[in-house]
Amino acid sequence: MQRPAGPIRSCAKIDCTVQLLSRQPIRRQLMVAGVALAVPLLVAVVWTANATRLDQQARVKEQAASVAATAAAQLDSYLSGLDGMASAVARHPDVISGDVANVSRLFADLVRSRPLVTNLMLIAPDGFIRAAAMPLPAGLDRVGWPMIGDVIRTGKPGLTDYATSPTTGRAVVAVTYPVRNERDEPIAVLVIGLDLVRLESVFASVPLPDGSVISVVDRNGVVIARSMEADQYIGVVTESPRLSPGAPPVTSLRMDVDGVERFYGDVAVRQGAWTVSVGIPRDIVPARLRPIWARNLSIMTFTLTAMIVLGLVIAWQTTTQLSRLQSAAQRIAGGDLSPLHRVPTPNREFGELQDTFIQMAAKLREARDALDRQMDQERKMNEMLQSLQRQVVRQERLAAVGLLVSGVAHEVNNPLQGILGTAELLEQEPGLGPQAREEIAFLKTQAGRAREIIRNLSRFSSQQSGPPALLDLNDVIKEVVQLRQRDLDSARVTLDVQVSSHRKVYANFTELEQVMLNFVINAQQAIEGSRAVGRVLIRLLDVGKRVRLEVHDNGPGVKKEDEAKLFQPFFTTKPVGKGTGLGLSVSYGIIEACGGSIGHSENEWGGATFFFELPAAETENDHVNDRPALLHGSV
Numbered sequence: 001m002q003r004p005a006g007p008i009r010s011c012a013k014i015d016c017t018v019q020l021l022s023r024q025p026i027r028r029q030l031m032v033a034g035v036a037l038a039v040p041l042l043v044a045v046v047w048t049a050n051a052t053r054l055d056q057q058a059r060v061k062e063q064a065a066s067v068a069a070t071a072a073a074q075l076d077s078y079l080s081g082l083d084g085m086a087s088a089v090a091r092h093p094d095v096i097s098g099d100v101a102n103v104s105r106l107f108a109d110l111v112r113s114r115p116l117v118t119n120l121m122l123i124a125p126d127g128f129i130r131a132a133a134m135p136l137p138a139g140l141d142r143v144g145w146p147m148i149g150d151v152i153r154t155g156k157p158g159l160t161d162y163a164t165s166p167t168t169g170r171a172v173v174a175v176t177y178p179v180r181n182e183r184d185e186p187i188a189v190l191v192i193g194l195d196l197v198r199l200e201s202v203f204a205s206v207p208l209p210d211g212s213v214i215s216v217v218d219r220n221g222v223v224i225a226r227s228m229e230a231d232q233y234i235g236v237v238t239e240s241p242r243l244s245p246g247a248p249p250v251t252s253l254r255m256d257v258d259g260v261e262r263f264y265g266d267v268a269v270r271q272g273a274w275t276v277s278v279g280i281p282r283d284i285v286p287a288r289l290r291p292i293w294a295r296n297l298s299i300m301t302f303t304l305t306a307m308i309v310l311g312l313v314i315a316w317q318t319t320t321q322l323s324r325l326q327s328a329a330q331r332i333a334g335g336d337l338s339p340l341h342r343v344p345t346p347n348r349e350f351g352e353l354q355d356t357f358i359q360m361a362a363k364l365r366e367a368r369d370a371l372d373r374q375m376d377q378e379r380k381m382n383e384m385l386q387s388l389q390r391q392v393v394r395q396e397r398l399a400a401v402g403l404l405v406s407g408v409a410h411e412v413n414n415p416l417q418g419i420l421g422t423a424e425l426l427e428q429e430p431g432l433g434p435q436a437r438e439e440i441a442f443l444k445t446q447a448g449r450a451r452e453i454i455r456n457l458s459r460f461s462s463q464q465s466g467p468p469a470l471l472d473l474n475d476v477i478k479e480v481v482q483l484r485q486r487d488l489d490s491a492r493v494t495l496d497v498q499v500s501s502h503r504k505v506y507a508n509f510t511e512l513e514q515v516m517l518n519f520v521i522n523a524q525q526a527i528e529g530s531r532a533v534g535r536v537l538i539r540l541l542d543v544g545k546r547v548r549l550e551v552h553d554n555g556p557g558v559k560k561e562d563e564a565k566l567f568q569p570f571f572t573t574k575p576v577g578k579g580t581g582l583g584l585s586v587s588y589g590i591i592e593a594c595g596g597s598i599g600h601s602e603n604e605w606g607g608a609t610f611f612f613e614l615p616a617a618e619t620e621n622d623h624v625n626d627r628p629a630l631l632h633g634s635v
């Protein structure tokens with residue numbers, strides 16, 4: 001019978017589902033999720049880095065503009081101070097009167113006290129140099145500067161462009177102031193020469209990053225002051241923007257005259273006559289960004305590492321749980337429904353899945369056990385049915401054989417009686433020769449044997465027995481010995497009898513005689529086939545409340561494979577004509593009817609011992625209703 005495949009099929013389905021779940025997509029999905037998270041993170045980092053860079057650039061430009069404004073304010077302040085000094089000098093009586101000696105002395109004192117001032121000159125409207133702080137070169141007493149005329153004409157102070165000092169030969173710019181008489185008419189021009197190289201000291205106090213530069217350019221873009229390498233670059237034309245007066249500070253990225261790229265802040269000074277440019281090297285931006293980027297990179301690396309570790313932990317936990325469930329499903333699909341052990345799970349969902357699995361395995365186990373029990377019952381019922389069928393068939397066959405046998409026995413018995421009777425009559429005829437007598441004896445033996453077979457057959461078929469009576473088994477033994485002694489002697493089989501019981505039994509004498517005869521004849525026939533000298537021992541003994549009769553022989557014994565069939569009707573191992581296979585089955589029926597038991601065993605000679613036990617009768621009324629039991633072998 002095939003077991004239904006339902007639960008197994010459902011197991012296979014679960015197994016498939018778990019396999020589908022655990023067929024690595026989780027790892028791959030986690031990797032994809034990791035990449036999907038890492039890409040925007042990287043984009044954000046790059047975007048932030050760029051934004052930070054632009055922000056830094058803007059800050060640097062702002063710083064440059066701010067410093068430029070500060071420097072311009074300082075320059076303005078210095079020039080204002082210079083204005084104060086110039087107006088005081090211009091109002092000095094010696095200057096107005098044109099006292100050359102005193103003016104020269106005054107100018108010399110002023111140049112000494114003002115390091116940035118290289119020279120002071122008092123110049124007449126026609127360009128004649130009336131006085132100078134520094135000694136004039138030989139032959140120089142007049143200058144042709146157009147600004148002198150401008151100052152006389154406008155009466156306003158002025159500022160020259162970059163020029164070379166005629167007196168010192170150094171690069172200078174000059175501040176011009178009108179000197180007025182009592183009527184407030186410009187009568188001369190006070191020229192103050194400024195040392196451009198030293199102008200850098202004005203910017204010395206301005207804090208700036210390394211490599212930064214502050215420069216002042218005139219309206220033509222010529223460098224007139226520089227905080228770095230002034231000697232080298234003063235007088236050089238730059239790309240500084242030309243700012244109109246009052247223009248707001250401008251910022252830009254440009255290449256400076258020294259070949260360094262800088263962020264510049266440009267602020268107009270003195271009504272746009274000069275421009276102060278503050279340049280901060282471009283390299284300062286990456287230098288400032290480096291720690292910020294390093295910090296951002298650390299944060300990103302830490303975040304990514306944490307994400308990857310977290311992802312791996314989740315993936316490991318998930319795949320571990322799934323492969324556990326998968327192996328459990330495979331186990332169930334393979335028919336192993338032993339209880340699953342509950343283990344800690346990383347989350348509630350896996351816990352519920354595990355519980356469901358355990359419940360499912362338990363249900364399947366119950367279903368299988370119920371199925372096994374049902375199958376076992378069905379198998380037993382089948383066996384019982386088959387056994388009953390066999391019994392019915394055998395009963396029917398036996399009934400048919402019995403019917404047949406009783407008819408045949410009846411028909412054959414009469415002619416046999418006739419033959420026997422005739423043989424006995426013939427035997428009494430006088431004058432018969434020994435040959436004839438021998439043949440008549442043979443006739444009688446064979447006819448007697450045939451009658452015995454017929455009697456057995458009819459007893460087997462009818463299972464009839466004579467009326468039971470109290471009898472001594474000793475008498476039965478004596479009768480049998482008397483009957484068989486001659487035959488046993490001629491077969492050279494020694495017969496011994498040991499009697500230790502004198503209790504009576506309640507049975508039919510002829511029937512017990514037949515059982516015993518059957519035992520003795522079987523013993524003799526077994527010996528005849530194997531031994532030269534045989535032995536048969538008949539024992540009668542008490543066994544508890546029973547009397548036991550045993551017939552031992554030293555024949556070959558019963559084969560193991562024959563033991564189960566010994567008492568079945570028609571079982572014989574003897575050649576055709578010698579055995580009918582009815583002796584033991586008839587004996588079984590007789591002993592059973594007397595409430596006794598019959599069986600066989602091996603004996604110490606290696607032969608067989610056949611025995612029966614009957615309940616011992618204490619009084620004449622005793623009889624036993626016990627059913628017989630087969631002690632060895634079966635019917």
Ligand code: ADP
Pocket residue numbers: 518522523524526553555556557558566571572573574578579580581582583584585608610
């Ligand atoms: P039969 O003697 O006609 O064969 P039985 O019913 O008396 O029929 O005996 C059945 C079989 O039991 C015998 O054929 C024989 O094989 C076996 N058998 C009986 N008695 C003995 C014995 N003493 N030793 C060995 N085999 C025996």
